[in-house]
Amino acid sequence: MRINGEISHIEEEEEMQTLSLAIRQPEKLVVVGYALTSKKKKSFLQPKLEVVARNKGILFIAIDLNRPLSDQGPFDVVLHKLSGKDWREVIEDYQQKHPEVTVLDPPDAIHHLHNRQSMLQDVADLNLSDCNGKVCIPRQMVINKDPSSIPHEVTKAGLKLPLVAKPLVVDGTAKSHELFLAYDQFSLSELEPPLVLQEFVNHGGVLFKVYIVGEAIKVVRRFSLPNVSKRELEKVTGVFRFPRVSSAAASADDADLDPSVGELPPRPLLERLARELRCRLGLRLFNIDMIREHGTKDVFYVIDINYFPV
Numbered sequence: 001m002r003i004n005g006e007i008s009h010i011e012e013e014e015e016m017q018t019l020s021l022a023i024r025q026p027e028k029l030v031v032v033g034y035a036l037t038s039k040k041k042k043s044f045l046q047p048k049l050e051v052v053a054r055n056k057g058i059l060f061i062a063i064d065l066n067r068p069l070s071d072q073g074p075f076d077v078v079l080h081k082l083s084g085k086d087w088r089e090v091i092e093d094y095q096q097k098h099p100e101v102t103v104l105d106p107p108d109a110i111h112h113l114h115n116r117q118s119m120l121q122d123v124a125d126l127n128l129s130d131c132n133g134k135v136c137i138p139r140q141m142v143i144n145k146d147p148s149s150i151p152h153e154v155t156k157a158g159l160k161l162p163l164v165a166k167p168l169v170v171d172g173t174a175k176s177h178e179l180f181l182a183y184d185q186f187s188l189s190e191l192e193p194p195l196v197l198q199e200f201v202n203h204g205g206v207l208f209k210v211y212i213v214g215e216a217i218k219v220v221r222r223f224s225l226p227n228v229s230k231r232e233l234e235k236v237t238g239v240f241r242f243p244r245v246s247s248a249a250a251s252a253d254d255a256d257l258d259p260s261v262g263e264l265p266p267r268p269l270l271e272r273l274a275r276e277l278r279c280r281l282g283l284r285l286f287n288i289d290m291i292r293e294h295g296t297k298d299v300f301y302v303i304d305i306n307y308f309p310v
């Protein structure tokens, strides 16, 4: 520091000392223990992320599933996406013994998303009509057994065709993502319950993936199934399996979209929705798949919620 044009050596030395102390005593690292499938580790924990995290003082350490969790760490955060009852018990027991650790997220809350009926229940209970738009869920029903009863059940429930048939349980397997589009109710008897039958909502072939990470929200566009016209519905019968149309490879962010289809849902609506769902679901790391009803500006449907997608 200069005083009257001269250098104050004492103050300068003091300053240097403080600085070197700051370098010798880096801020405490945040240690994140992770338990992920190898597929998830590969897609999420990329070397670049580890470097960025390290520079921000976050260290990722793999949890050894063959050793007691309490013997490992100490962790500040436990990040996990593994299925199975055993793991659920391990993590519940650990959280009880270590309430100071942030477990992302509680197994019970994650489990709620493993069923395609319960996952959307909280959205159905919301009333966001005063928030620049409306958020609904498609009409749907669960078929637990006896596929031969489906045509009658569908007619009785008054569900409108076409229908999307989805496995009731989402357990991380490829089979739980095997979806079908049904143009008539009779062909649905070919499918294997337990299933959710959900009304198909025309949405112009674009879907919004809304990622929620704590209080942060990030929205991306992905391609989706095209509209089904009345004419097509009259002409076509059968159930058709369709591939993972809205996977990461199907980004529509750089596509030249019709603005009435591609315009993102209004931010205030997303903020309200995210806040409500974070609270009601008790989760901090999830995504909502949303579509805009074709021909409307502000009527949205939530069709899927996923725990800790990439």
Ligand SMILES: Nc1ncnc2c1ncn2[C@@H]1O[C@H](COP(=O)(O)OP(=O)(O)OP(=O)(O)O)[C@@H](O)[C@H]1O
Binding pocket: 138, 164, 166, 170, 176, 177, 178, 179, 198, 199, 200, 201, 202, 203, 207, 223, 224, 225, 244, 245, 246, 289, 291, 303, 304, 306
């Ligand atoms: N009710 C619906 N109306 C219109 N399109 C739908 C509907 N349900 C699903 N889709 C289409 O099918 C795709 C897959 O459906 P969904 O997201 O429910 O399955 P998922 O296997 O859980 O997908 P994810 O990979 O996101 O977990 C959606 O991205 C969308 O393109």
Ligand SMILES: O=P(O)(O)O[C@H]1[C@H](OP(=O)(O)O)[C@@H](OP(=O)(O)O)[C@@H](O)[C@@H](O)[C@@H]1OP(=O)(O)O
Binding pocket: 039, 040, 043, 044, 081, 170, 171, 172, 173, 246, 247, 248, 249, 306, 307, 308, 309, 310
């Ligand atoms: O890897 P995971 O098992 O978590 O798979 C998830 C997958 O992520 P990935 O890209 O890492 O494969 C996600 O795909 P993208 O939309 O981002 O493409 C999404 O489909 C989730 O629903 C999957 O979760 P699951 O429903 O199977 O639990």
Ligand SMILES: [Mg+2]
Binding pocket: 289, 304, 305
């Ligand atoms: Mg989805």
Ligand SMILES: [Mg+2]
Binding pocket: 170, 304, 305, 306
């Ligand atoms: Mg899903």
